[in-house]
Amino acid sequence: xxxxxxxxxxxxxxxxxxxxxxxxxxxxxxxxxxxxxxxxxxxxxxxxxxxxxxxxxxxxxxxxxxxxxxxxxxxxxxxxxxxxxxxxxxxxxxxxxxxxxxxxxxxxxxxxxxxxxxxxxxxxxxxxxxxxxxxxxxxxxxxxxxxxxxxxxxxxxxxxxxxxxxxxxxxxxxxxxxxxxx
Amino acid sequence: xxxxxxxxxxxxxxxxxxxxxxxxxxxxxxxxxxxxxxxxxxxxxxxxxxxxxxxxxxxxxxxxxxxxxxxxxxxxxxxxxxxxxxxxxxxxxxxxxxxxxxxxxxxxxxxxxxxxxxxxxxxxxxxxxxxxxxxxxxxxxxxxxxxxxxxxxxxxxxxxxxxxxxxxxxxxxxxxxxxxxxxxxxxxxxxxxxxxxxxxxxxxxxxxxxxxxxxxxxxxxxxxxxxxxxxxxxxxxxxxxxxxxxxxxxxxxxxxxxxxxxxxxxxxxxxxxxxxxxxxxxxxxxxxxxxxxxxxxxxxxxxxxxxxxxxxxxxxxxxxxxx
Numbered sequence: 001x002x003x004x005x006x007x008x009x010x011x012x013x014x015x016x017x018x019x020x021x022x023x024x025x026x027x028x029x030x031x032x033x034x035x036x037x038x039x040x041x042x043x044x045x046x047x048x049x050x051x052x053x054x055x056x057x058x059x060x061x062x063x064x065x066x067x068x069x070x071x072x073x074x075x076x077x078x079x080x081x082x083x084x085x086x087x088x089x090x091x092x093x094x095x096x097x098x099x100x101x102x103x104x105x106x107x108x109x110x111x112x113x114x115x116x117x118x119x120x121x122x123x124x125x126x127x128x129x130x131x132x133x134x135x136x137x138x139x140x141x142x143x144x145x146x147x148x149x150x151x152x153x154x155x156x157x158x159x160x161x162x163x164x165x166x167x168x169x170x171x172x173x174x175x176x177x178x179x180x181x182x
Numbered sequence: 183x184x185x186x187x188x189x190x191x192x193x194x195x196x197x198x199x200x201x202x203x204x205x206x207x208x209x210x211x212x213x214x215x216x217x218x219x220x221x222x223x224x225x226x227x228x229x230x231x232x233x234x235x236x237x238x239x240x241x242x243x244x245x246x247x248x249x250x251x252x253x254x255x256x257x258x259x260x261x262x263x264x265x266x267x268x269x270x271x272x273x274x275x276x277x278x279x280x281x282x283x284x285x286x287x288x289x290x291x292x293x294x295x296x297x298x299x300x301x302x303x304x305x306x307x308x309x310x311x312x313x314x315x316x317x318x319x320x321x322x323x324x325x326x327x328x329x330x331x332x333x334x335x336x337x338x339x340x341x342x343x344x345x346x347x348x349x350x351x352x353x354x355x356x357x358x359x360x361x362x363x364x365x366x367x368x369x370x371x372x373x374x375x376x377x378x379x380x381x382x383x384x385x386x387x388x389x390x391x392x393x394x395x396x397x398x399x400x401x402x403x404x405x406x407x408x409x410x411x412x413x414x415x416x417x418x419x420x421x422x423x424x425x426x427x428x429x430x431x432x433x434x435x436x437x438x439x440x441x442x443x444x445x446x447x448x449x450x451x452x453x454x455x456x457x458x459x460x461x462x463x464x465x466x467x468x469x470x471x472x473x474x475x476x477x478x479x480x481x482x483x484x485x486x487x488x489x490x491x492x493x494x495x496x497x498x499x500x501x502x503x504x505x
Contacts, residue, residue, distance in 0.1 A: 065223070068237040068265075079499025081197050081216075082223035118232050 004173055005158070008149060011168040014130075014159075017146035018047065021128055022054030024144045025097055029055070033095065038062040040100040040112050041083050046161045047130055048099040062087035064098075069111035091120030097144075101159035103129040106140035131170055133157045198496040202314045202321045205330035206371040214372060218340050220492035221485070227264060228487060238267035238498055241298045246289065247324070248274040248304045253459055253483070254324050254333070258301045261490035267299075285309065286316045293317045299498060302326075320497040328362045333493055334458055335368025337486040339376065341478050342413055344485070345454050350377035353410050355401075358417035358439060358466055360389045365458045366417055370396055383407050384439060385429045404439055408449045415456040416441055416466045432465055441467040446476055454478055 009017065029035045037059060039048030045063045052059045064087070067073075067080045098112055109127060116122065128144035133151045147170065151157060154175030160167055198216045206214065227235055243262040245255050255271065262269040272292065283291075289300065299320045302310040307329035314321040325331040343349055354373050360366045360382045370393075373380050380398040382389050394400050401407045408414075419435065429435050441455060455467070455476045463469045472479060 068235040073237060074240075074500075077500060079198065079496060082220050082495075084223040085226055114236075118235070119230060 005171040006174065007169055007171050009147065009170040014161075014168045014170055017130060018050050019054060021130070021144050021146050022051045025051055025128055026055045034059055036060065036062065036089055036091075036094045036096050038064050038087065038096055038098050038112075038116060040098065040108060041065045043101040043159055043161050043164060044099045046164055047101055047159075048097075050161075051097075051099060051128070060089050062089065064112050064115050066108055066111035066115055069114045071107060071111070085115060085119075087116075087119055091116060091122050094120075094122045096122045096125045097128050098125055099128050101130050101161065102157050103127070103132045103140075103142055103145075104135055104157075106136045106138035109140050110138050130159055131157055198499065201497060202310075202323075203332055203493050203497055204311050204314060204321065204323045206332045206335045206368045206375075207330065209332075209371075209375075211375045214336065214339065214375065217336055217489065217492050217496065218343060220496060221336075221340055221488040224264075224488045224491040224495070225485070227491070228484070234264055234266060236266045237495055238262065238265035241265075241267040241498055242296050243267045243269045243299045243301065243494065244292050244297045244319075245269065245271045245324075246274075246292070246300050246302045246304075247272065248285075248302075248309075249325070251303055251324070253486075254303065254331075255301075257483070257486050258322075258324060258333075258490050258494075261487055261494055262299075264487075264491055265494055267494070270297075286313065289313050289317050289319075293319050299494060322493055322497060325364055328364050328367075330368045330371075331364040331458075332368050333486065333489055334365045335372040336493070337482055337489040338365075338369055338415060338456055338458070339372050340485045340489055341456060341482050342454065344481070345478060346412065349373065351379075352412040353379045353381065354413040354415065355381040355383050355407050355411045356415050356417060357383050357404065357441070358388065359419045360384055360393065360417065362388070363417045365415075369415060370398060374398075381407050381411070385435065387429060404445065405448065408445060411449055411453060413454045413456065414441065414449070415458070416461075417458065418460065418462060418466060436465055440465065441471045443468065443470050443474070446471060446474070456482060458482070 025035060037048040037052050039045035039061060041063055048061045052061045065083045065085045067082050096116060113125060126143040129142045130146040131149050132142055132145045133149045135153050149157060151172060152175055156173040158171045160169050162168055198213060227233055245258055247255055259269050297319050301322045301324050302313060303324040305327050307327035309326050310321050310323040323330060323332055339349060346352060356366050356369055370380055374397050381401055382393055382398050383401045383404055386402055389400055391400055446453060453476050455471060457467060457479050461472055463472055471477060
């Protein structure tokens, strides 16, 4: 953690949030009507895998790469590297839970929903996020939230999760204070 | 841990910073890896029931073909459509070129219609390079004379990498009309940069000894080469590019160089056979070999679509300031 970062949750607290989210996602699910988790690359994928590991019946986890569905691709300074969508189950008629680490403007989730709907017609899509930091630009709301975090618009929020990161934590990086005009 | 050039390994960090794809001679191994890894991601799209993504929505791709082509033009058109770009074919025979308009003026007029990417096939080597200096659209070389055919080279690399899990260390023979083949040149540049050993095999009139300077082995007897090959890329005899007969007869060529079941049996059991097409059954390879278990000819067509999607996607990106 750098000196500018404010730790909101350490590894233990982050793990507890994920466990609580899993309880809500798997509540009432049965092997005959399985819930399908789809993580948004990149940190939505290990989060989805952790949530799936908490399920009694287990569950296949998919990964969605939203790059080709971004609404700001034209403005990108450099074309992003693709990491690929891998959904190992039939999306048609499925009860899908879309999983991401941080919910901010809602544009990533809009792109992820478009990407999933191009693969088939799910019966339902719900949204689970570890951190909801507010500042939505689209009418998108999560169904399952680990932590609701009050932030300024220009703050950054980082979720670190194994195996992508060496440590697990949730940090907020406050926006640099603006210089007052002289 | 997968080898560095295996599918699924991390994308090359250098990714792609070029506006054009003019040939493989200019590209580094890292740049080619960036294309191949991007193409792997696009392969998934072709397996969907709805084979389309919005990445190039609003972009216009023109196919400028000054030479006949069905396979490459169709592949580029379909690739552009799968990325949601608008596509337009330009056919030289019915254009104002027949009224005396120059190649560059034609391209400038097309650009004035809002073109973003020009896919150019031309019988003159270097024509796409020339165009890249006179228009601001991205240029993709879809074959320039006997010079280069970079997307064919890349799709061949992708097919080999998928089938063998690697390219480095393999022995790849290019068989047949090397002298007149743009596919051969792109293959040579690509394969050598990935660390493959390249053997050029065919009649002496079609495989000049001078090509050894490129870093390849030159061989004239297929039987000497067969047992060592992991991959044989069977090139078409380019009758249309030959001034006169470069060998006594098609029958004699077939006798010495056609890939037959008997010759396949003399090779390694996991031999991979490629052919860029259009294939001449009974000249370069027998129907049994073309349709046999060693053949990756249709995989090449499938991979070609993914490679062309990748190239269209990458050249359409915004270049960082100053590049």
